[in-house]
Amino acid sequence: MTTESVAGGPRPKRLIVVGSGIAGLYSALLAAEAGAEVVLLTKGGLADSNTYYAQGGISAVLDEPAPGDTVAAHIADTLKAGAGHCNEEAVRVLCTEARLDIAGLERFGVRFDVDDDGDPALGLEAAHSAPRILHAGGDATGAGVAAALIRTVLDFQAAGRIQVIGHAFVTSLTQGVGFAGEVRISGADYIQDGRHHSIQGDAVLLATGGAGQLFAQTTNPSVATADGLALAWRAGAAVSDLEFFQFHPTCMVRAGIGWDSSGSQSSTAPLLISEAVRGEGATLVDATGHRFMPDYHPDAELAPRDVVSRSIALHLAKLNDPNGHVFLDATVVEEARGQGFLEKRFPTLSKHTRQAGVDWTREPVPVAPAAHYWMGGVVTDLHGRSSVPGLLAAGEVACTGVQGANRLASNSLLEGLVFGRRAVCAFIGSADAGGRDAAGPLAPALTPRTGARLAGSAAGSDVHATTALSGPPVPLGAEPLPSPLAHDRSSAFSRSALQKLMTAKAGVLRNGVLLAEAAAALGEWEGDVLPFTVPDSLEVREHEDANLLLAGQLLVQAARKRRGSLGAHYRSDSVTEPAAVEHFDQTYTMSRKASLVHD
Numbered sequence: 001m002t003t004e005s006v007a008g009g010p011r012p013k014r015l016i017v018v019g020s021g022i023a024g025l026y027s028a029l030l031a032a033e034a035g036a037e038v039v040l041l042t043k044g045g046l047a048d049s050n051t052y053y054a055q056g057g058i059s060a061v062l063d064e065p066a067p068g069d070t071v072a073a074h075i076a077d078t079l080k081a082g083a084g085h086c087n088e089e090a091v092r093v094l095c096t097e098a099r100l101d102i103a104g105l106e107r108f109g110v111r112f113d114v115d116d117d118g119d120p121a122l123g124l125e126a127a128h129s130a131p132r133i134l135h136a137g138g139d140a141t142g143a144g145v146a147a148a149l150i151r152t153v154l155d156f157q158a159a160g161r162i163q164v165i166g167h168a169f170v171t172s173l174t175q176g177v178g179f180a181g182e183v184r185i186s187g188a189d190y191i192q193d194g195r196h197h198s199i200q201g202d203a204v205l206l207a208t209g210g211a212g213q214l215f216a217q218t219t220n221p222s223v224a225t226a227d228g229l230a231l232a233w234r235a236g237a238a239v240s241d242l243e244f245f246q247f248h249p250t251c252m253v254r255a256g257i258g259w260d261s262s263g264s265q266s267s268t269a270p271l272l273i274s275e276a277v278r279g280e281g282a283t284l285v286d287a288t289g290h291r292f293m294p295d296y297h298p299d300a301e302l303a304p305r306d307v308v309s310r311s312i313a314l315h316l317a318k319l320n321d322p323n324g325h326v327f328l329d330a331t332v333v334e335e336a337r338g339q340g341f342l343e344k345r346f347p348t349l350s351k352h353t354r355q356a357g358v359d360w361t362r363e364p365v366p367v368a369p370a371a372h373y374w375m376g377g378v379v380t381d382l383h384g385r386s387s388v389p390g391l392l393a394a395g396e397v398a399c400t401g402v403q404g405a406n407r408l409a410s411n412s413l414l415e416g417l418v419f420g421r422r423a424v425c426a427f428i429g430s431a432d433a434g435g436r437d438a439a440g441p442l443a444p445a446l447t448p449r450t451g452a453r454l455a456g457s458a459a460g461s462d463v464h465a466t467t468a469l470s471g472p473p474v475p476l477g478a479e480p481l482p483s484p485l486a487h488d489r490s491s492a493f494s495r496s497a498l499q500k501l502m503t504a505k506a507g508v509l510r511n512g513v514l515l516a517e518a519a520a521a522l523g524e525w526e527g528d529v530l531p532f533t534v535p536d537s538l539e540v541r542e543h544e545d546a547n548l549l550l551a552g553q554l555l556v557q558a559a560r561k562r563r564g565s566l567g568a569h570y571r572s573d574s575v576t577e578p579a580a581v582e583h584f585d586q587t588y589t590m591s592r593k594a595s596l597v598h599d
Helices: 022-033 071-081 088-107 141-158 227-234 305-318 331-337 341-345 347-355 412-428 495-505 512-529 540-561
Strands: 014-018 037-041 162-165 169-177 183-192 195-200 203-206 245-252 283-285 326-329 365-374 377-379 391-393
Touching: 014 022, 014 183, 022 037, 022 088, 022 141, 022 162, 022 412, 071 088, 088 141, 088 412, 141 162, 141 412, 169 195, 169 227, 169 540, 183 203, 203 227, 203 412, 227 377, 227 391, 227 540, 245 305, 305 326, 305 365, 331 341, 341 347, 377 391, 391 412, 495 512, 495 540, 512 540
Parallel strands: 014 037, 014 203, 037 162, 203 391
Antiparallel strands: 169 183, 183 195, 245 365, 283 326, 326 365
16 A cells, blocks of 8 residues: 555545554554554543553663663563463564664654663663663653654644544444455444444554543543443454453552542542652551561562552451551652652652642652553454454553563553554555455464463463353353342442442452352343443443443453462462462453354
């Protein structure tokens, strides 16, 4: 495909991009540069995404890396954090190609922080073996990257190269007939200004982000309601690894800045305290001042996120305060690095903690885990192609296999870049040297998975079991039955009730009884919310609720299928003495159309 079409020649392909986070914005720009017609649909404004509020940076081994750092080290760190569940080839692609997309961001106007010598200021974050984290604006990297990309998208819009449709909530994907006569995804229906609309194209790229609004406490803004996952599942696409939901371990739980149910900033919702703060030396202590993380993991505060979150939950349980909080002590950083360091290194956090009434240079910050990032999602290959022809996915909504059972810090923005670009290449056609339609169907399985050889997995890690669902999730008879009094069976569905249920029974700590109780409660709400069909409503919130309930059911079903602990999925009933991290390399893939199969 050329960037210009001669008169009377074939029209350019049209790509419909759904979502305006880093994956959606970057992909739209690349597709437009390649000559495609691009329509960018965003649920709210262009800045309404998880990307905009990301405090952490983007990991990349540059042409001139930190001393001792290598691409191989980045690969090893990613595999280790993923608990032996990563797709090794996808990780290799991510880490090897990272520098290409850092250069791409710079070409689109992103300016990364530099040190006193004018070189990239590379930070160290949890579970990284070397400094390789790029930031833009200190602890406001997401905002810096998003703002630059948005400016460029608006420039492209002014030049007629991208069509932006804002405040457009996509309700369903539509099918058409491709060039070869095959049935494929070719458009989307959406709601805008209280009316139904439709748009047609040659393929749809989902870049809709995650589903933090499934839980009572989350770092995600209100737009994170599992919309892309629901769209893909209803269209028959395979989804996988939904049991792996990462909880950020350090979110402020006292008066702070965060998000309320309407999407407005709230004075009581949690504020994410970037793990870059722990990377600089901040420690976690309990109410007695005891630094407890060394009791749970040799890497202490720099252990992978799932380990830190779980350790906090376990420590609070030991203290008989499971709903309480611990403290992040950054005063030691200020003491070690000099007065004013926290203000300079973390200006946004310094501002927000002050607004919350905490001077973190003098006192510890109360924190607790909050839902942050979903490792699972729509199964894609290395070029963003789902199991449904014409449907692409990139970013948090996708499951490339890169994140494994637990995402390595600062790899998420990078994944949206690398695989967003690769999805565009597949759409344009350059990904397939054989000449066939590069956005055609593919095998949904993610193989190979890394096991003991690459991540120190336990015995049995080479066992693969792929489980697919046909229709709604079904209960598992082999698991303990829920207590008849486990939940109020007369309670009506509400988003708040759903969030409290998921937090209590499918959150950081899980077991078979809690998950069975969750499945029963979710099933009761199914008759009212109808998660498996598109609601006949012009109210966006009704569609969001249906999407969230569907996502909750799929997550709980996957969590019940995986009876052993792995990465961010921790079941207290998996073994007699559960370890901090256990490795069982199995993949549970679900599809609306498929039947039970074994890989």
